[in-house]
Amino acid sequence: MGLYKTLVCATFLISTNSVHAQPRADFVTEGSIRKFLSEEIKASPAARLLKEFPLEATRINRSLLNLADAVANQKTTLGVLLLQGNQIVYEKYNSPATATSIQQGFSITKSIVAYSLGTLICEGQIKNTNENALNHAPSLQGTVYGDARIHDLLTMRSGALIVEPSGLAYADEYNHLLQGRTTLVQNLSRFGARVNPSGKVFNYLGNDTQALSEIMNTYGGTTEIFKKNMWSKVQAQNSAYWQVDKNLKPIAWAGLAMTLRDWGRLAIFIGELRNGGHGECMKNFMIEATKKQVDTQDRSNQNGFKSYGFQTWMDPITGSSGSFWLLGAGGQYIGIDPNTDRILVVSSYDRNPQRTEAVQKLFDVFRRHPI
Numbered sequence: 583m584g585l586y587k588t589l590v591c592a593t594f595l596i597s598t599n600s601v602h603a604q605p606r607a608d609f610v611t612e613g614s615i616r617k618f619l620s621e622e623i624k625a626s627p628a629a630r631l632l633k634e635f636p637l638e639a640t641r642i643n644r645s646l647l648n649l650a651d652a653v654a655n656q657k658t659t660l661g662v663l664l665l666q667g668n669q670i671v672y673e674k675y676n677s678p679a680t681a682t683s684i685q686q687g688f689s690i691t692k693s694i695v696a697y698s699l700g701t702l703i704c705e706g707q708i709k710n711t712n713e714n715a716l717n718h719a720p721s722l723q724g725t726v727y728g729d730a731r732i733h734d735l736l737t738m739r740s741g742a743l744i745v746e747p748s749g750l751a752y753a754d755e756y757n758h759l760l761q762g763r764t765t766l767v768q769n770l771s772r773f774g775a776r777v778n779p780s781g782k783v784f785n786y787l788g789n790d791t792q793a794l795s796e797i798m799n800t801y802g803g804t805t806e807i808f809k810k811n812m813w814s815k816v817q818a819q820n821s822a823y824w825q826v827d828k829n830l831k832p833i834a835w836a837g838l839a840m841t842l843r844d845w846g847r848l849a850i851f852i853g854e855l856r857n858g859g860h861g862e863c864m865k866n867f868m869i870e871a872t873k874k875q876v877d878t879q880d881r882s883n884q885n886g887f888k889s890y891g892f893q894t895w896m897d898p899i900t901g902s903s904g905s906f907w908l909l910g911a912g913g914q915y916i917g918i919d920p921n922t923d924r925i926l927v928v929s930s931y932d933r934n935p936q937r938t939e940a941v942q943k944l945f946d947v948f949r950r951h952p953i
Contacts, residue, residue: 618760620823620839621805621832623813630817630847635669637953646951647672649944656940658913658932660685661842665925666953668850675842684823684839685929688910689749691824691838692791694812695804696736696871696893697852699794701811704863707801711736711870719796721767725774727793734781735790736892737875741778744785748911749835751789756836762828766792784876784890788835791893795834804832815860816851818844836911842927849908849916849925856906856920872896872906872920885909886938900939901946913937917945924949 637643650672654662660679664672675681687694702708708718711733715722722728730740745752751773758764770789778785798804805824813822822844825837840848856872858865871892878890887895887907895907908916913930915938926945930937 618825620825623809623822625819625821626817629819633669635671637671646947649947653940653944658930660929663842663846663927664948665846667923685842686839688836688914690908690910690914692835692893693908694838695791695794695834698808698812700867702801715793715797718800721796722793725770726776730780735793738784738786738790739781740790741776741780742787743777744787749786749788759827765827765829766831791835804834816848818847820844842929845927849918853918853920898942900942915941919949922949
């Protein structure tokens with residue numbers, strides 16, 4: 583593309599429809615391959631080793647394997663990965679996906695932005711989450727996002743208007759960004775009016791996450807902070823890609839993509855953060871990030887989860903509590919149990935209550951299964 587060396591036209595597994603009127607179908611209605619202008623995030627020189635220990639088809643494993651196969655064999659599933667620490671115990675792909683496919687995380691990106699912002703607190707760049715966003719992001723001047731506390735943005739309670747249940751400011755926002763018809767900063771301004779007091783009403787809104795990204799831009803940029811403070815320690819095997827708008831700003835609420843195994847490596851690292859493997863400060867931040875901050879009962883029929891932390895879901899409707907989840911449109915799931923080091927990663931192009939229930943049940947059984 584000739585803009586910067588790190589900008590590439592990356593291949594993603596995504597919908598064949600570039601524009602779609604339904605907010606949850608914007609992204610994935612049929613599995614196919616498309617290319618998007620993205621910033622490449624280089625792989626590690628030495629990848630984290632994932633050992634392959636597939637579950638044997640024994641009587642004790644039969645129930646778990648049947649649940650995993652039921653999810654993996656659904657027509658719209660692209661890949662399923664189950665990890666016990668650094669061990670792969672189950673992995674399966676469906677065409678057109680393979681182990682080397684770059685798979686879009688969509689709103690899983692929101693969680694990654696939140697955790698990356700937490701590293702700025704631990705570096706002392708941000709005092710705490712009670713500070714107003716405007717103190718760190720002059721670009722938010724005159725918007726509800728700037729008036730909100732960082733905590734309000736992390737918990738999707740800026741007070742801004744939500745138009746689409748998917749979290750988009752309007753139905754074609756994502757496509758218009760990819761087509762260069764609007765920019766992320768323009769949309770923050772355009773949809774920056776207040777309709778509720780900050781910190782009071784949960785509205786799942788991508789612009790809240792984008793406002794967090796504007797804060798990070800003050801301290802070097804979202805992708806640079808992610809690369810330095812997280813990706814460099816993930817030890818990824820392949821490059822990741824972060825979609826950008828025409829001004830080369832990363833789409834903070836939907837833009838990150840990587841292979842399924844590298845999503846798994848990233849999830850392992852997130853579990854390490856949560857369990858104190860990378861310092862007490864990040865452990866404390868992640869404990870706050872992955873515990874109930876907001877009751878989302880009014881949205882549970884859509885998402886299948888009853889609680890929300892810092893850009894993170896908890897308390898699945900099916901199964902027991904104790905895990906936390908990163909979710910993306912179209913059926914992207916990462917489930918992490920910090921107590922057992924069990925991880926689930928699912929990529930697909932259809933999310934519905936039946937799929938969510940099946941994925942939740944699979945992870946609940948996997949968390950308790952003897953290995």
